[in-house]
Each structure stands twice: as C-alpha cells, then as structure tokens.
Amino acid sequence: LKSWNKAIKKQIQEGNVNRGLTTFVSMQEKGFHPDNFTFPILIEAASCRSLISLGYALHSHTIKSGYCDDLYVQTSLLNMYSSFENVHHAYKVFKQMPVKDIIAWNSMLDAYASNGYTKEAAMLFESAPLKDVTSLNIMISGHAKAGQFQLALALFNAVPARDTASWNSMIFACSLAGHMEEARRLFDKVPKKNIVTWNTMVSGFLKTELYVEVLELFNQMRAENFKPDHVTISSVLAA
RNA sequence: AUUGUUCUUAGGAGC
Numbered sequence: 001l002k003s004w005n006k007a008i009k010k011q012i013q014e015g016n017v018n019r020g021l022t023t024f025v026s027m028q029e030k031g032f033h034p035d036n037f038t039f040p041i042l043i044e045a046a047s048c049r050s051l052i053s054l055g056y057a058l059h060s061h062t063i064k065s066g067y068c069d070d071l072y073v074q075t076s077l078l079n080m081y082s083s084f085e086n087v088h089h090a091y092k093v094f095k096q097m098p099v100k101d102i103i104a105w106n107s108m109l110d111a112y113a114s115n116g117y118t119k120e121a122a123m124l125f126e127s128a129p130l131k132d133v134t135s136l137n138i139m140i141s142g143h144a145k146a147g148q149f150q151l152a153l154a155l156f157n158a159v160p161a162r163d164t165a166s167w168n169s170m171i172f173a174c175s176l177a178g179h180m181e182e183a184r185r186l187f188d189k190v191p192k193k194n195i196v197t198w199n200t201m202v203s204g205f206l207k208t209e210l211y212v213e214v215l216e217l218f219n220q221m222r223a224e225n226f227k228p229d230h231v232t233i234s235s236v237l238a239a
Numbered sequence: 240a241u242u243g244u245u246c247u248u249a250g251g252a253g254c
Contacts, residue, residue, distance in 0.1 A: 050253055075243040079244070202248090237249080
C-alpha cells in the first residue's frame, strides 16, 4: 500500500493527475484499499487543478471508506473547499473536526483570509487557541490581497516573531499598494532573503515599470549569489 | 521522509 501511495504521489507531482487516478483505480482492482495517506494526495491534486467534481467524489469516497475522521484527510478536504472558494463547505469540515491541530486552525484561517472573509479571519485569528508565524503570515497576505495595506503593516509591526515569508508578504503588500520605496526599504532589511523575496521585489518593480531598478536588482542578485528561477524568468517575460 | 497549512510569475480550471 505504501508503494501504491508513493507511485500515485510521484505521478501527480510529475503533473500527471490522470495517471495518478488510473493508478488509484488499479490499486483498488487489485484489492488494495486507499487509506488515510492516499486520500490527501488525491485531494490536493483535485484542489490545485480545480477539479471540483473529482473533489466531491473523493470527499464521499472518504466517508464511505471510513477515513473521513482522519485529521490529515479532514484538513486536506478543508483546504480543497477553500481552494474551490467554497468557504461554507470548508467551514463545515472544520466545524466537524473533533480534534484540531495548529495546521487545521491555520487552514481555516487561510480559507477566510484568502477568500475575502476578512472579518471572519480577524475574529478567528483573535480567538484561535493555536497560533504560530504561519497564522500571522496568512493574516498579512489576506490583508494584502484585500487591499488593506495599513492593516497588513500594523500587524507586521506588531508581531516581532517573523520569518522570511512574513517579510515577503509585507513586501508584496507594499507593491500592491504602490508603495515601492517602502517595499525596497523592507527588502533591504530582510534578514534571510530567499528566492521568493527576490522574485517579489522584481515583479513589484516590473509592475510599476521601474526597469532601472529591476536591472540593479539583477546585479545585486548575482552579487549575493542568487540565481533567477523559473518564476523570475516568467515574470520578466510577461512584462 | 507514503499524507494536510502561509509568501512571488505565468498558465490552466471554474464563476
């Protein structure tokens, strides 16, 4: 069963969801029943491809096979409905979870924050018994996407426990609001930049047509031994 | 190391 799951995951990671589903079917034909490891793999594939009817089918399959009470299965279903922008179903799953760990709380927080339910997100963030830096990051990027630059900044400043993703989200929030000088100021203060930090800054400058700054950034990138990745390339190509 | 949460580009998918 382990190797079936591994095979399905590998096929999906290679971008071949159909192949993964075929494997899923043949494993059952050979008498292997999917377990609590199998479902999250398939559910996540349905999420990122927006395969809505597959998602529903998988959900009912988890119920029929008795795996719907597994924490990982539940969390992946929650996130699946969130990615389908179906916050009500996401909440329904969340509400029915008897045990919720921090990932479950963060997943529900993200369901609200990423789908524009800013009030609900803020309330959940206040009341959540389990929080970490990811919860903060979810809130910052939620505010950013909602065009609430000031709220994002206030939260960012209020919480000293930040990681690189927090900085990246805040830089992104600045770019969205058109505050490129602030974005650059933060960028220069990031303690540990990663490739996303660079890409966020590059695409911010590209969107605001600050091409000289983009070139400077590329030089600085080389000086600091970062290599452009496929995201860097496609953001330049798109501009 | 068989599974679930947050940050950047494009595309795809849906509305």
